[in-house]
Amino acid sequence: MNFNYYIPTKILFGPGKLNELQKEVLPGKKALIVTTAGKSVKRYGYLSRVEKILDNKGIKHVLFDKILPNPIKGHVMEGAELAKKENCDFVIGLGGGSSIDSAKSIAVMAKNNGDYWDYISGGSGKGKPAINGVLPIVAITTTAGTGTEADPWTVITKEDTNEKIGFGNEHTFPMISVVDPELMISVPKELTAYQGFDALFHATEGFIANIATPISDSYALKSIELIAKYLPICVKDGNNIEARTNVALANTLSGLVESTSSCTSEHSMEHALSANHPELPHGAGLIMLSEAYYTFFADKVPDKFITMAKTMGVDVDSLKEEQRPMAFVKALIKLQEDCDVQDLKMSSYGIKEEDIPGLAQKAYETMSGLFAIDPYKLSMEETIDIMHKAYK
């Protein structure tokens, strides 16, 4: 047992917490606010609330509101140019994972020269170290999906090559993150489900990962328990603040899992799908892969699967021993049914079955690192086979 624990982010968690940002010392006199091209942060008043907090604190601000649901390198470079031109001292990511991840990457490129892909490891990235550090990052999350408020990771797509790759280091943790479930009430039903499953898979992957520790396991199991219990309630009644709060907590816990363990190759495979089909929500892609993925691994780490099944509320002891690991997969499918996402199909997003070998190849090329963290080393054939089984 040997690990490093480092999560320097201050997390303000709970309904109404956005108001407390007013009391925090923020890292400078001028902020770049990075947010989505969608209208929700404006329509629901989240942006104006943040701007008012900054005004009250005498902090100037510049808005960059172009971020797409699957965020792209072009916007990272454009946002970083703006931050430099406007002499911003720090970056605020306001929105879902796409806005916060973009804020992190913009914070890197506001301090480091060249192209963002110079610093990416994997695919066509050059893997250079980002030696100049990053601008301080503040994250205000309006969704419960990526856990990015509690981890150093950012995932950006290079739009000309369709590579979707993660990046992060000790400096890309947010300095302060606000997780205010009241800001999540407005997330529509389908996205609530997709994002909730993204959070779930951060926990389940981090739990079966070969670098898991007792600390990451604690976060992961609590996250799995809360998602199983509260996500169906959130999906059915988005106004239920208790359920929203518990799913938000599960998501933050999943971010802590990302900071102490890691995703596995399920995420590599999904990034290949949504990088090539940007209209596919990341969480939906993971749901499509999940039954085949976890079925494959059930007999590789059966004890972990039994623990996950128990954590989801399955009475595992009443089952025959050989049925117990797959009880997790059954509980997962039941949860997908309860959240109305059991019928998602790759074909609905234009993915063709004959594309699968190429997509599997791309998963390896761009995010090979996560395959090394799987509890069993997948061959290319096994990877293709999982993706074929997931196809419908």
Next chain:
Amino acid sequence: MNFNYYIPTKILFGPGKLNELQKEVLPGKKALIVTTAGKSVKRYGYLSRVEKILDNKGIKHVLFDKILPNPIKGHVMEGAELAKKENCDFVIGLGGGSSIDSAKSIAVMAKNNGDYWDYISGGSGKGKPAINGVLPIVAITTTAGTGTEADPWTVITKEDTNEKIGFGNEHTFPMISVVDPELMISVPKELTAYQGFDALFHATEGFIANIATPISDSYALKSIELIAKYLPICVKDGNNIEARTNVALANTLSGLVESTSSCTSEHSMEHALSANHPELPHGAGLIMLSEAYYTFFADKVPDKFITMAKTMGVDVDSLKEEQRPMAFVKALIKLQEDCDVQDLKMSSYGIKEEDIPGLAQKAYETMSGLFAIDPYKLSMEETIDIMHKAYK
């Protein structure tokens, strides 16, 4: 559910981890090494290993090796004078909780004027804010007891008034903590047990505290589980590195509990005992109080007691419902028997039964804050009654 999460410490955890300190960026060119007056850190070579790491990194160092098991304000002031005189950039606490707590307090007084007690809230402290910040702190722990490597707290005794009071703020977290169980092999049997129970009570108090959150609960339950399983093994065979590692992890988790929840009044009562009887080890004092303390609270938060009993491995479901909360207390006593600490007596340390009302009063005067965190508000009479029941 509403909380702030902030634990900026980087923790290097695992057997052999001290060597990795070499690779970390340390916060300055000259360090004050704060360590115990006892001989163990020298005899076992821990001090020379740390000095060699600093030498290799070109960092100068000054030694302050006067710290007592129950550390005192006089040494905080003396160490801070030395740090200022020698222009030290940071402070390294090397040893048990006493050395690391002293390092934290010295780091405060190296930057703030006046007397340490000016900044203490409670008792005769003046409660002034320590506005000048603190020197950066590095913690290298050689025991598994206080969890101070993973929390902002330091507990110091004012020797002329026998007040033992905690202090901490956002700046008194260690910047880096090394938790290397190989350094704990040398801790003798009795201290191993006392320190292990201190760690346990940080977890159990933090779990029943009225400010507990699902995150602090995750840390607390894992800590309780590990202590119950591995502390008796550690006590019987101090060379068992697997057991030492798991107890070290439990202790670090308990520190994380201290950072996310809090101790309760059991600690206030114990501080009154050991402040007046400095030869009483803190963990031993807690053990003496524990049966009476937890018996009192068992019917106040029965569900939490049942969860703690389950976590300690008790088959709670086989018991009658009314017996279940007290199953935790029974498991606690069994654990004390397994660690050969069931017969500890206050009278062995010179505490007289007629002193108890005065000691209870002192617990209130010096650390009233923790009584407010109990799951039930104790009256003075109830406090005295608990301490009387604990007396033998």
